[in-house]
Amino acid sequence: MAFLKSHRLPPTPQNYTLAYIALHDRGSPIALAIKAITDEGFRIKQDEVDTIFERHGGLAIFGLQERANISLATQLRHQTLKISELTSSAADATGAFARELSEEADAFSGDNANALSIMTKMVEHSLQAQSRLTAAVQEVKSLREELEAARNDAHRDELTGLANRRAIDALLVELADKGEARVIGLCDIDNFKSVNDRYGHSVGDRVIKLVAKTLEETCAPHFVGRWGGEEFIVIMRSRDFKGGAKLLDKARFELAEKEFKLRETDEPMGLLSFSGGVALATGGREANAATLKAADEALYRAKSSGRNCVICTEEF
Incomplete structure (x- = not known):
């Protein structure tokens, strides 16, 4: 509360959450973003708090992530019911066709005219049933594609197209449960606040999109995701954390080689760089949190060492 009062921020749940993180989890991305503003004695403003909260995934704390999960589940239920309806409709059409064939067979008298009439009806009903079934199959295919697209959207960052926190967390849990070693690298764009300002x-x-593309291209085929705001994560299925640091360093060099200009004036922006921290996880799920913290601390040391460098740390 003293923190909020000193920065003239109202004691809302959002502001209280950020103040708590700033004071009790100093190595976290949110705390570092706050520190970057307040380090030199500046007061953090409400719009800056809102931006930090949004960029670092804080909205999930208040249930937006749960609402996204509910939305996906609702779509899934809707599509399941639709498929059930289509299957039931196709079964009804097939059953009706079978009854009609049976009735026509009972009425068959053997003369050619009657046989031709029965055959014509059979062909007509067959074509109608085929048309209905084809339409049903196509709709089921469309529903499946919609569901797959919704599932993919739920795991993608809207701005960069990279994997989002949901996908990142799922992969880390998967690798931990399989007992696979994983190198985790965290990257943060240097002086990003001044770019926005x-x-x-x-x-x-x-x-952000340029850095995302550079990391994705340079670190392929390894997993690259947007950790939040101007931060990214690279996950490598490997024990070679020093090699992971070298790969991030290569991406850093590739980014520095790119010439970024303003569209309006064609003015070059100068050097774009990021700082990185790398650590290795070899244990279960508990190692993920420890390794992320270690990578984040290494990232902070890289920032404190003058930025535009990558530092690796020990195994967890």
């Missing part, structure tokens, strides 16, 4: 959020978004 000077050029605006639209330019900031372009910078």
Whole structure:
């Protein structure tokens, strides 16, 4: 509460949450983002709090993630019911066709005219049933594609197209449960706040997308995700954490080689860089949290050492 009062922030659940994180989890992305603003004695403003909260996934604390889960589940239930309806409709059509064939067979008298009439009806009903079944199959295919797209959207970051926190957490749990060693690298764009302040959020978004693309291309085929805000994560199925640090360093070099210009004035923005921290996890799920913390601490040391570098740490 003293923190909120000193920064003239109202004691809302969101502000209280950020203040708690800033004071009690100093190595977290949210705490580091707050520290970057307040380090030199500046007061953090409400709009800056809102931006940090949004960019670092804080909205999930208040249930937006749960609502996303509910939305996906609702779509799944809707599509399951639709498939059930289509299957039932196709079964009814097939049953009716079988009854009609049976009735026509009972009425068959053997003369050619009657046989031709029966055969014509059989062909007509067969074509109608086929048309209905084809339409049902196509709709089931469309529903399956919609469900797959919804599932993919739920695991993708909207701005960059990279994996989001949901997908990142799922992969880390999967690797831990399989007992696979994993190198975890965290990257944070250097001086990103000054980019937003000077050029605006639209330019900031372009910078984020450029860094995302550079990491994705340089670190392929390894997993790259957006950790939150201007932070990214790279997960490698390997024990070679020093090799992981070298790979991130290569991506850092590739980014520095790119010439980023403002669209409006064609003015070059100068050096774009990121700092990185790398750690190795070899244990179960508990090792994920310890390794993420270690990578984050290494990232903080990289920032404190002058930025634009990658530091690796010990195994967990």
